[in-house]
Amino acid sequence: MPPIKRAPTLTPSQLRHVLNVTQATSRHPERDCLAIWLAHGAGMRCTETARLEIRDVLTPSGRLRDEVLLRAETTKNCRSRLIFLTNPKLRQAVEAYLSYRLRNRLGCTLSATEWRGLMPLTKLLLTHRGGGFELVRKRRTLPDGRKAEYWAADALEARFRELYRAAGVKTSSHAGRRSFASALLKRGVSLEQVAILLGHQDTEVTSAYIHVERKTLRAMYENAI
Known part of the structure; x- marks a missing residue:
């Protein structure tokens, strides 16, 4: 397997x-904080985040889902998987951004009886x-030399880099x-469970880019027998 950057x-x-x-400097802090939380709190890829829709995170009655099926x-890899909106701070970020959208009438319907009044097929992040x-x-x-096409959310990726850079993180x-x-x-x-949550088919892909602290590795050896 080639080395992964x-x-x-x-x-x-x-x-x-x-x-x-982000909260202090962004022109759209609710949206940008939610994007960061979806990556850190649910392990979502940038393009997956860009393609997330209102119907994915809300039920028709307007309840915030605990489990989200990524289509x-x-x-x-074109394989559906579950992510979980169970982290309290992640849920708070979702609620804050949905409230922002409703206040500013972004992607809203004329009636609030379903989907909290938001258009279900609109993207979550606007x-x-x-x-x-x-x-x-x-x-x-x-890896086998074949060519594959894919979608990339370059604009959202650029926004992620701007947010990290503003905080002094490259x-x-x-x-x-x-x-x-x-x-x-x-x-x-x-490792197998982490691979499932990330949507990896091979644990070698997962192990290639996770970071394990030295003290964690030491504890693993101490508890091996």
């Missing part, structure tokens, strides 16, 4: 710093123009997934 993981204090700076057409983040069709070379949106995976492993979640 790794984005750095963020510590909890670094994440808080990024969120605080196969929205994921990198640009300043009121539409979803643009997707770009790209091609990549697979990284990409992938830092969220790495931090999410590394934190789970540190808490005792197995």
Whole structure:
């Protein structure tokens, strides 16, 4: 397997710093904080986040879902998977942004009887123009040499980099997934379970980019027998 260029993981204090700076400096703090939380609290890829829709996170009655099924057409490997909106701070971020959208009438219907009055097929995260983040069709070379096409949310990725840079952190949106995976492993979640949550078919892909602290590795050896 070729070496993978790794984005750095963020510590909890670094994440808080990024969120605080975003809250203080962003023109769209509710949206941008939610984007960061979806990466760090649910392990979502940038393009998956850009393609998330209102119907994915809300029920028709307007209740915020605990489990979100990422549709196969929205994921990198075209395989559906579950993410969980169970982190209290992540849920708070979703609620804050939905309230912002309703106050500013962004993607709203004339009636609030369903979907809280939001159009279910609109993207969850909207640009300043009121539409979803643009997707770009790209091609990549697979390990076996075959070519594959995929969608990339370059505009949202650029926004992630701007938010991290404003907080003094040079990284990409992938830092969220790495931090999410590394934190789970540190808490005792197995590599196989982490791979499932990230949507990896091969645990080698997961192990290639997670970060494990030296003291965690030491504890693993001490508890091996």
